Amino acid sequence: MLKIAVGQAGGPTSVINASLVGFVDGLPDQTQIYGIMNGYQGLVENDLELIEGSGLDWLRSHKNVPGACLGSGRYPFTPDSITKAVLNLKERDIHTLVFIGGNGTMAALQKMSEAAASMNYELQTIGIPKTVDNDLSGTDHAPGYASAARYVSLSVRDISKDLEAMRNFEQVRIIETMGRNAGWLALAAGLLKQSEFEGPHMICVPEVPLSKERFLAQVQDIVKENGMATIVVSEGVTFDGDSQVQREVVKGRAVLGGISTEMERLIRMNMGMTVRSENLGMNQRCAVWAISDQDRTEAYEVGNEAALYVKKGMSNVMVSIQRNQVIGYNYKLKSVALEHVANDGERLLPQEYISRPAEFYSWLEQLIGDRIMRYPPMWRRRAFDDLIQHQPEFRRSQ
Ligand SMILES: Nc1ncnc2c1ncn2[C@@H]1O[C@H](COP(=O)(O)OP(=O)(O)O)[C@@H](O)[C@H]1O
Numbered sequence: 001m002l003k004i005a006v007g008q009a010g011g012p013t014s015v016i017n018a019s020l021v022g023f024v025d026g027l028p029d030q031t032q033i034y035g036i037m038n039g040y041q042g043l044v045e046n047d048l049e050l051i052e053g054s055g056l057d058w059l060r061s062h063k064n065v066p067g068a069c070l071g072s073g074r075y076p077f078t079p080d081s082i083t084k085a086v087l088n089l090k091e092r093d094i095h096t097l098v099f100i101g102g103n104g105t106m107a108a109l110q111k112m113s114e115a116a117a118s119m120n121y122e123l124q125t126i127g128i129p130k131t132v133d134n135d136l137s138g139t140d141h142a143p144g145y146a147s148a149a150r151y152v153s154l155s156v157r158d159i160s161k162d163l164e165a166m167r168n169f170e171q172v173r174i175i176e177t178m179g180r181n182a183g184w185l186a187l188a189a190g191l192l193k194q195s196e197f198e199g200p201h202m203i204c205v206p207e208v209p210l211s212k213e214r215f216l217a218q219v220q221d222i223v224k225e226n227g228m229a230t231i232v233v234s235e236g237v238t239f240d241g242d243s244q245v246q247r248e249v250v251k252g253r254a255v256l257g258g259i260s261t262e263m264e265r266l267i268r269m270n271m272g273m274t275v276r277s278e279n280l281g282m283n284q285r286c287a288v289w290a291i292s293d294q295d296r297t298e299a300y301e302v303g304n305e306a307a308l309y310v311k312k313g314m315s316n317v318m319v320s321i322q323r324n325q326v327i328g329y330n331y332k333l334k335s336v337a338l339e340h341v342a343n344d345g346e347r348l349l350p351q352e353y354i355s356r357p358a359e360f361y362s363w364l365e366q367l368i369g370d371r372i373m374r375y376p377p378m379w380r381r382r383a384f385d386d387l388i389q390h391q392p393e394f395r396r397s398q
């Protein structure tokens with residue numbers, strides 16, 4: 001009988017459970033499914049649960065629920081603990097290991113594969129992609145990103161609208177997004193912007209170096225032009241090559257956060273404007289109301305595809321989403337070698353998206369899901385006329 005162990009690792013996304021359900025749905029009926037509790041920690045501590053009968057109903061009921069229903073988390077996965085993890089699988093005679101995760105998870109899976117080979121233990125390893133940061137190599141995008149991007153773009157649009165109303169009281173708002181070392185999420189903040197006048201007026205991503213002088217000068221210009229500035233900053237941004245601003249280090253991992261507060265302080269000290277910073281926070285990766293239906297569909301599909309790989313006996317691979325370059329949105333699922341994904345490391349924003357954001361937004365809008373109603377522009381005769389002239393669909397959406 002086929003026995004498999006499946007786990008979830010790293011920060012959750014709002015659709016990671018859909019991938020788990022897609023995977024389980026694709027397995028042959030008689031498969032014994034062991035759920036690994038709390039990511040790689042469960043594998044090391046032999047905390048695996050046989051999920052069968054009503055347990056399967058329980059698991060399937062999480063298809064539309066955020067978080068990671070098996071437990072996820074972060075855990076120092078050292079060479080000794082990797083050996084222990086292989087031995088635990090051996091004890092249960094489990095020869096198939098599947099993890100849903102991002103680049104750290106895939107690196108760990110690759111190490112499991114190498115350790116098993118060196119111990120002469122036959123182990124099939126398959127990765128299912130997930131990350132809100134979209135920094136996973138080997139795939140056009142990873143499930144979880146589009147929903148987080150939807151949340152970011154909707155939230156920033158609303159905060160900008162609020163600032164439009166309050167600009168005789170405060171002038172600058174700084175909004176911090178997740179993303180670690182990559183700017184994919186921060187750049188998504190501009191997706192729904194319809195005119196130059198609207199926010200976000202400036203988006204700072206880690207891929208582009210930033211000096212304090214340049215930052216202050218740009219803020220000054222934006223406020224002069226618009227009477228307000230909505231600034232979006234990715235948590236990984238630094239000034240002048242400083243180290244990243246972090247809250248703390250937990251289990252050897254830096255928890256980033258606070259660059260927006262530093263920017264707020266800088267503006268207050270140097271410009272005498274009213275400024276406030278806000279962090280978009282955990283809702284970016286778990287707000288169920290912001291899930292992109294396209295994202296959830298793809299999350300389920302990549303899980304289902306992984307089950308197909310199990311049946312085909314494929315190993316050391318991750319499911320990848322490959323976009324076809326045709327009009328409209330078209331993609332197929334393919335396998336990529338885990339080794340390549342692990343070796344390629346973090347996937348940062350490509351230069352062409354940084355210099356031509358419009359290209360990035362046409363890439364992103366295919367993923368963002370259900371139609372988003374456009375807002376009317378602020379009362380500015382010229383801005384309204386421009387909008388009607390350049391975006392006739394605005395009139396149709398009313
Ligand atoms: N280089 C690595 N070597 C071994 N294990 C790793 C490595 N990177 C990550 N892991 C394991 O994978 C887990 C998930 O990785 P993490 O970076 O937190 O999330 P993600 O998979 O989303 O990138 C970690 O908590 C750790 O247990």
Ligand SMILES: O=P(O)(O)OC[C@H]1O[C@](O)(COP(=O)(O)O)[C@@H](O)[C@@H]1O
Binds near residue numbers: 179254255
């Ligand atoms: O504040 P924390 O604990 O670092 O969690 C937020 C981070 O987790 C993430 O969701 C990614 O986590 P992983 O790298 O573990 O997948 C990032 O978007 C964000 O940087």
